[in-house]
Amino acid sequence: MGVWLRGIFSLFPLFVHALFLSLHQQPARAEQFQNNATIFLSAGKSGARNGCNLFQGRWVFDSSISPIYDSSSCPFIDPEFNCLKYGRPDKQFLKYVWKPDSCNLPSFNGMDFLMRWRGKKIMFVGDSLSLNEWNSLGCMIHASVPQAKYSVSRGSPLSSVIFEEYGVSLLLYHTTYLVDIVREPVGRVLKLDSIQGGNSWKGMDALVFNTWHWWTHKGKSQPWDYIQDGSKLYKDMDRLTAFYKGLTTWATWVDQNIDPSKTRVFFQGISPTHYVGKDWNEPSKSCRGEAEPLLGSTYPAGTPPAADVLKRVLGGMKTPVYLLDITTLSQLRKDAHPSAYGGDHSGTDCSHWCLPGLPDTWNQLLYTALMISNGTSSANEGGIRPIPAVYGTIIYNSIYFMLLQQRI
Numbered sequence: 001m002g003v004w005l006r007g008i009f010s011l012f013p014l015f016v017h018a019l020f021l022s023l024h025q026q027p028a029r030a031e032q033f034q035n036n037a038t039i040f041l042s043a044g045k046s047g048a049r050n051g052c053n054l055f056q057g058r059w060v061f062d063s064s065i066s067p068i069y070d071s072s073s074c075p076f077i078d079p080e081f082n083c084l085k086y087g088r089p090d091k092q093f094l095k096y097v098w099k100p101d102s103c104n105l106p107s108f109n110g111m112d113f114l115m116r117w118r119g120k121k122i123m124f125v126g127d128s129l130s131l132n133e134w135n136s137l138g139c140m141i142h143a144s145v146p147q148a149k150y151s152v153s154r155g156s157p158l159s160s161v162i163f164e165e166y167g168v169s170l171l172l173y174h175t176t177y178l179v180d181i182v183r184e185p186v187g188r189v190l191k192l193d194s195i196q197g198g199n200s201w202k203g204m205d206a207l208v209f210n211t212w213h214w215w216t217h218k219g220k221s222q223p224w225d226y227i228q229d230g231s232k233l234y235k236d237m238d239r240l241t242a243f244y245k246g247l248t249t250w251a252t253w254v255d256q257n258i259d260p261s262k263t264r265v266f267f268q269g270i271s272p273t274h275y276v277g278k279d280w281n282e283p284s285k286s287c288r289g290e291a292e293p294l295l296g297s298t299y300p301a302g303t304p305p306a307a308d309v310l311k312r313v314l315g316g317m318k319t320p321v322y323l324l325d326i327t328t329l330s331q332l333r334k335d336a337h338p339s340a341y342g343g344d345h346s347g348t349d350c351s352h353w354c355l356p357g358l359p360d361t362w363n364q365l366l367y368t369a370l371m372i373s374n375g376t377s378s379a380n381e382g383g384i385r386p387i388p389a390v391y392g393t394i395i396y397n398s399i400y401f402m403l404l405q406q407r408i
Contacts (some may be wrong), residue, residue, distance in 0.1 A: 032162030032240075055325040056367055057100035059293045066358035067094050068108060069143035076138035076161060077243075078131065079343025083354035088341040090291050093354065098329055098361045101297070109362045110144020114166040116371070117205070123171040124180070125201055126210030129271045131206070132352050134172040136359035137366075141170075152290050158200065173202040174198055176214040176223065179246040186233070187294070195253045202257060204368065208324075209250070210268040212306050215243045237345055240305055247313045253320045265319060266369065268362065269327045270307045274334040274350040287350035288334040299331035315337060323360065326362050333358050 071077055079086070092310055098105060122128040138161045142150065149164045157174040180194040201207060216239055227234045227242055258265060266270070277285035279301035294300075307327045314321050330336075336358040340347040353359050397408050 002286045003358075007291060010372060011065040011378055022326060023028060052100070052103040053104065054100045054368065056102075056297060057098060057329070057330060058295070059096040059329075060099045061095055062097050062220050063095055065095060065097060068360055069139045071139075073146075074139035074142055076142065077355050078135055080128075080338060080345040080349065081132055081135060081355040081357075082343055082351060083338050083341040083357070084339045086338075086343045088339075088354065093333075093335045095354060096293055096333075098364075104296050105364060106368055108140055108144075108360075108367050112260050113367060113370075114145065114148075114163060114168050115142060117166075118169050119167040120205035121169040121203070122170060122206040122208070123173055123201060123204045124208045124210070124267070125173045126208075127174070127176045127213050128286075128352060130208070130210045130268070131174070132355070133210075133268065133359045133362055133366075134161075134170060134393060135359075136355055137363045138170055139355065140360060140363055157197065164205075171204070173197070177209070177246055178209065178250045180213045182248050188223065189226045189228050189233070190224040190242075190246075191228045193228075193230060195249060198253050198257060204263055206264045206266065207235060207258070208266045208268060208366065210271075211247070211250075212243065212270050212310075215239050215306075240309055243306060244309050244313065247310065251313050251317045254321070258319055264370070265321045266309065267314065267321055267323050267328075268367065269323060269325045270304055270310060271351075271353075272304060272327060272331045275335060275348075280334060286348060286394050287334050287337040288348050290337075290338045290339075292335050294332045294334060297328070297332075299328055302325065303333075324362065324365055324369065326365065329361070330358060 012192070071082050084091070124134045141163065142148070145163070148166070151160075151162045151164060153160045154160075159172040159174075161170045161172075162168070175197055177190060178195065180191045180196050182189050217223070227237050229237070229242075229245060254265060274280075274287035274290070277283050278301070279302050304327065309402055311323070314323060328354075334354075336353050338345065338349040338352055338354055340348055341354075342352065345352075
């Protein structure tokens with residue numbers, strides 16, 4: 001016992017040193033990182049700190065790079081995104097790197113991600129594009145720690161990947177509209193002012209929301225028969241108006257149910273499609289057969305109206321919501337869709353994205369935003385910042401080694 005206590009006391013200076021670095025050096029390091037790397041988007045308003053905007057830039061070809069993971073070795077990819085497995089002949093689309101105009105995008109580090117989010121839960125809430133991003137993040141982490149034990153659960157509406165040794169849970173809640181579709185005597189009703197599924201979103205450490213893809217669906221692909229707004233029932237409605245009303249209901253739910261000191265909220269920006277070639281000045285084309293992104297930093301068709309609606313809603317919220325403004329950088333990637341190589345997806349898919357591929361960049365941006373918000377969001381202002389993971393690891397390993405010596 002005496003040797004054990006002496007060992008503990010011998011570690012005390014290390015603990016104090018780590019605590020000192022956490023309290024005094026981490027803010028400076030975070031500020032330095034902001035200067036070089038990130039945009040901080042709060043409540044839907046694009047405000048770059050020190051002139052740095054991660055979402056303004058261009059795609060640059062780099063023949064020397066390889067994807068973060070190999071699709072054949074990732075156990076989480078759904079067939080509809082696994083383009084190489086299902087016959088896509090070219091790999092050039094994997095050689096493009098997103099380069100912001102005025103700063104460097106930090107590389108993704110899966111071990112660092114797990115250490116920072118040890119014991120925490122991150123939930124993606126949305127449609128199949130949320131599935132796309134959830135698949136991607138699981139693969140990126142798995143490639144960094146391939147020996148780490150994990151468990152996978154697939155269900156409807158809830159799925160999960162849990163990295164068991166770290167207690168990190170990546171959850172997916174599938175909902176096409178965020179607001180409810182309810183079966184009633186008249187048929188399937190899209191209720192613009194109702195969110196019953198929200199109880200499953202509570203208790204998370206981070207939430208990443210997404211919707212828009214299904215708001216444009218009509219005819220047989222439309223999963224509802226009527227729209228209800230308040231007490232009124234409509235056979236149809238202007239889709240942007242309906243989107244605004246539904247998103248406003250979601251915003252109210254977040255403001256009333258989410259404590260920003262406990263949960264960080266993100267919204268994945270509007271993911272574009274590439275079915276109509278005239279949007280990029282090639283009227284006869286779609287994404288099929290495209291092998292290169294658009295050059296430059298602007299998209300000929302401009303910003304989709306849904307992106308403006310999203311920013312309008314976020315701008316009126318009380319809860320800080322960090323917008324992952326991936327719209328323009330994704331518009332430039334007409335080459336990154338599954339197209340005809342989407343597994344069991346019939347036809348040409350110009351909506352989703354190949355994996356590996358573009359969603360890996362989305363998650364690189366999410367990783368950056370999570371790091372920044374971890375030290376600078378309103379949830380932490382005025383509070384004691386956590387000891388950086390590297391120092392916690394040193395202390396943990398030192399204690400473990402000391403106890404191991406005692407057992408020997």
